[in-house]
Structure formats: C-alpha cells, structure tokens
Amino acid sequence: MIPAVENYNGLDTTFQVTEDCNLRCKYCYEVDKKPGDLPFEYAQKFIDIILTDDDPINVRGTELEWILQQGLILDFIGGDALMVPELVDKILHYFQYQAVKMKHRWAYRWRASISSNGTLFEDPKVRDFMMKYKENLSIGVSVDGCPEIHDKNRIHKDGRGTMKDIQKWWDWYLEWHGIDNVATKATCNKDTIPYLAKSIKFLHEEMRLKHVNINFIFEDMHLTQDDLDLLDKEMEKSIEYILEHRTDLYVSMFDKGFGIGGPLKDPDKGWCGSGAMPCLSINGKIYPCFRFSPNTMHSRKLDFYVGDVWNGLNHKERFEIVRQQTRKKISPEKCLTCEVESACAWCIGGAFAEKGEFYRQTNICEVHKLQSKWSRRYWEEYDKLEGTKSFDESGKVIL
Template identity: 25%
Template sequence: MHTSFGLTLVVNHACNLRCSYCYTGEKIRRPLPLQMGCKAIDRAIRSLRPEGALELSFFGGEPLIEAELVLDLVNYARSTASRQGVRLALSMTTNGTIDSPAAWSVMTLPELELAISHDGLPGVHDGQRATVDGLPSSARVQNTMTRLIDAGREFRVVMVVQPFNVDTLPDGMEYLNSLGVRRFDPSLNLWTTWNQSDGERLKVSIRRAADFWGERLPECSVSWFDEKTARATGIPITKTARCGFGHGEIAVTPAGNLYPCERLVGADEPDNPMRLPGNVLDGDDFLTAASLPDIWSDDCAPCNLRSLCNTKICRCSNYIRTGDVNRPDGLLCLLDQACYQETIRVLESRFLSSN
C-alpha cells in the first residue's frame, strides 16, 4: 500500500490549439467516460494506506474542453476520499483559452494546483501556440491570467523552453511578472534537438533567469531554483507520488489504457511501447507494479552533484531523451548542473549583501 498515489486522468485527446511542439498526438475527440474515470479513482484509493493522499491530475489535449466532466470527477473523488479517510490533492495544466462558466469553476477550485501555459513574450508565444484557425492565443491567455489575479487566485505559469526561444526566457518572465505573475515553471522541450551551441545559450539564459529570481525573492518563485534551494539547504521537500513511473503513479486514457506517465501517452496508439498491461476496468487496485530500483549510470560516478541530481528521478524524461528510462543525457545533466550552480551563486550573493 502507498502513502500517496498519483493518478492522472487524460480526460480527452482534443485541443483547441495547435502548438508546434505538442507531443500528445492527434487531436481527436475522445472524452474519458465518467464511469471509467470513477473506476480509476476507486482503484487509486484502494492502493492507499489509511490517511494516505490521492494526487489527482487532469490532462489532455486541453482538459477544460471537458470542464463539466472534470467537475463531476472532482466531486466523486472528494466524496470517495472522504469516506475512505484519504486526503485529496488536485492539479491541472490548461492552455488558458477557455473561459466558460464550468472552466472558471474548475480553475477556481480551492484545492487545485493550477498551471497555465504561456511562453513569455506575446510574439514568442503566438509564434508557437496558435488556435485551430491559425490565430494568436496570447491575448486570450493573458485575459485569463488577469482575471485570476484580480480574483486573488494563485497559479503558476508553465513556459516551454526550446532552442527557438531559449534566449527570450528571462525577458518573458519579466513581461509576465509585469502582468502580476509570481510563479514560474520553465519546462524544456525534450522532444526536439538541442545542439552544443543551444546548450551554451541555455546556460546563459539560466543565469539571467536566476538573476530575475534572486532580485524578486521571496515574492517570486521559479521552480528551477526553488527546488535546488531546498536540496542545497536541507529544507524538507514534500514527498509526492510524481515520477513513480507506474509504481505509485498511473495515467489512464479515455480508452482505459494505463501508462506510467501522462507524457508518454501520445495518441494512445496500440503499438505504444510504454503502455502498461491491462485496462483500468480490469482490477480493484494498482498494487501489482514492483518497486523501481534507483537509477544509476557509470557516467554519473565523477559528478559532484550526484546526491542533488534530478536526472536520476524522472524516468520519463530519460526515456524521451535516450530511449532508456535509466539513462539521462547531456541536456538533462546540463540543466541540472547549471540550475544548481546559479542557485548557489544567487543565494551566496544575497547572503553576502545582507551582511
């Protein structure tokens, strides 16, 4: 039995945007049946110890296309978790362009960890995140963020970073911060090619982003550096079921198929090598997966940051980059090392200036 369990429900494959770097496959209209979603919630809760925590996430496509379904699933999870004495945590990432009453009700759920995708500068965002009709989407997302800020609703912004826009990341953070955004979650595009020159530009961008973060502490949060701060200073990190990769974490598709991580679902094709055995309707719990061994690579042996490294945690990222869940590549190591080094630099600078 698990103390926490991560369940991601892919509530559809459809989306109203056509982002150039999207990895979720064909945008077909295939909503998750309510009965199947409830069955997945039941199985996840039966996999938990008493007083455990269900970490329930919603994914797509664009999950708010199915906002009414999400609300129904949240209500079911709340009542079932309450009866079983289980704590419930909710999360969702949305493209921020759907503003229906039901979508607003989802985004303002009090226990929901809300993330909105926006790539920073409007021109950068619109160059990669157009609507089905080819229209820009930045203004619509900004309207949603402004509405949430005016309502006092906390959220974080996911900014996809790739060779195309890596130089603009700090400027994009500055721009969004001027709108009132305080929490930033940069996310590397792992599905594209990064060459050595791109890596050097990434390091420069990380340094500038760290300066942005340091100048605005503690009002602003940047995930790349917040996590490193906690690890470097020994601050306890809240344990999560994320990155369980099939052991304590399952993604369920509209067809009822099971995956170790939602990022590996794609269009849920029959030949997807990452699909797990069985169907969500076939069992009573998710306890059959064996514990995962620690990731270890001989290439990691000389690294001084090995004990603080994230690349040994996320098997999904490793698989995307190398085809091997246990082997990171140079891009992931570069990101981890640069973020740690810049975090220490900024913290030392702030400490010295305060003394």
C-alpha cells in the same frame, strides 16, 4: 528568492479526460492527438478501484507507504481538461459521493488539480465549474514567457499565437486563484534561449506572477555551442533580475537544490514520482504515470500498463519495476561521477516513450550544468546580500 508554493502531499491519481486540445504547441510530447474523451463509466470504475484497493500502487512495507496515509490528489489532464468541464464535474461528484458513503479516509482529504493552456476561461461552463470547486481546485496555466516566444510555441490550430487569449481573462483568473498562490508552468526549448531573461521579467511584471516554474524540455534540442554560450549569458541576466526581486519572486530554474554539488545523492532512487502515480487513459487502461499513456508514445505498440478498469490493478508489479529504474541502475558512467548529477532531472516515462526501454537521457547534460552553475551563483550572491549561509564547509548546499 521566496519559497515555492507548497505541494499537497498524498496519492496522485491522474484522469486523462480527453485526448483533444484546442492548441497545437510545437514542443508538446503528446505526439498522437486524436479527438476523444474519457467515458464516464471508466472514471467511475477507476475511482472504485482506488477507493477499495488497500494498496493500489504496491507500496505497503516500503518507505513510500506514507503516501497512502495522506490525502488524495485527483489530477485531470488532456489535451486540455477544461475542454470537458462537465465531465470533470461528474467525476468529482462521483468520487465525493463514493468516498463519503464508504467513510473513506480520503472523503474530506482531497484536492483536484488541472493544468490548462489558459485560453478556455471565456466559456461560462468553465468558469461555473471553477467557482463550484474553488476551495478544492488548483488550476495551473502554462505561459512560456514574453509574447515573442509564447506566441511562437503555444499556438492555435491555425498558427495564431495565444497570449492575447490568455490575457483577456487573466485578471479574472488571478482573482479566482489568489495572486499569492498562482504558479505558472513555463516550458523552454531552443527558441526560448534568446528570450529567457526577458521572459522571466515579463512573467513577473506583466503577468504579476510571484512563482514561476520554468524548465527546458527533456527531448533533444540539438543545441550548438553558440546556443549554450547565449544561454549562459541569459541565465546570468536572469539571476541579476531575480536578485533584485528576491523578496517577491521564486523561479524554479534557480532553486537552491540545483546548485547542490556532489554526485549521486540517493543513488538507489529515481528522480520523480513515476511508479506511484496511477493514470487512467481514455482507453480504459491504467499506467504508472501519464508519460506512459498511449498518446505520448512514439509508437502505440508500446503499452506498459499496470491494469485496466475491467480487471483492476492486475499488473501492480510494474509500479515497482518503474521505481527500480534508479539513478545508479540506469545512469551511464559519466553521470555516476558528474559533480552536478544529484541536481540533474530526467523523465523515465519520456525516455521509455522514445525507445521502449528504461534509460537515462543525457542530451540535456549541458543545459543542466549551466543551470547548476547559475543556481549556485544566485545563492552565493543572495548570501552576501542577506547575510545568510546556503553552503556548508564542504561546499554542499544547505537545504
């Protein structure tokens, strides 16, 4: 398997530029969609806060202090951020102007990132915006796999599938991004299981993707044993295909790290970057990451914010509260001794959105166990074919 696309390191800031979306994807965790865009003056104030606060995420004196010395990522999310390209353009222009004027270390060390559903490239304003920022902009398009499953889950408001809309401008998108650097995000739910292997093949052969980031949703899918048995077979077929195309295909579901083995690697850490990724919501409040923003909460009464554009980051300590929700602290006993625990992901914000408390979701255990099983099998077979060594004498993966 080829290496994953390298991530750009630094402070990740998120702007929720709109709550609106032109699609109604069935598994979307934004449970409370409402028309409404981010006021530009809120974005200006947020940028001013980030540029003038010496420690916006409360990491000075910790092992995360390096984040502040790297670049800045400006991540734009919706809904779909490409519904408001002119607003995103204004925000980026303001950031550049302010950073250069201040001679800030991030003035020439920044990147912008957008996740899109891929149906909006036909708008000339969107394409003009993309061309303007081509050197500093990354746009990832969500494609869930073959049309049978993509068009079942990623749909227009009237229920129509969206695959044809994406394919219409796909060649233009690949040329704009550069085919070697394009990485899609494919989301799986229970309906995906019978199509998993077919979807990976479709994304590689029909959509010409070399990097496929694919994962199951964290919400409870209510899987039966029959579902898990079928998933087991689909994962087996998937790794057979990936092995055949190992020189030009990366699939994140079978990354070497998921076959790691051994419980509780870094027990005093969490899984993701939540707690160090300030997110501005359209309401003017700032959250520890996007999954704490109001339209992802199962109740809008849940409001765990770290500041706002009027008072700055006046609750910075909440960044640290999120970071303190470590594997060791919030894992139930069965996780602490599980042989695949260190390869098991969870979403701290998604869990908080459901119950208003910090806990580790365990409804995804069986899926992760299968993922770890077949990741390990993939790398064992890869070693036989390539004469490499992916595991040490104790059976743990060599990363």
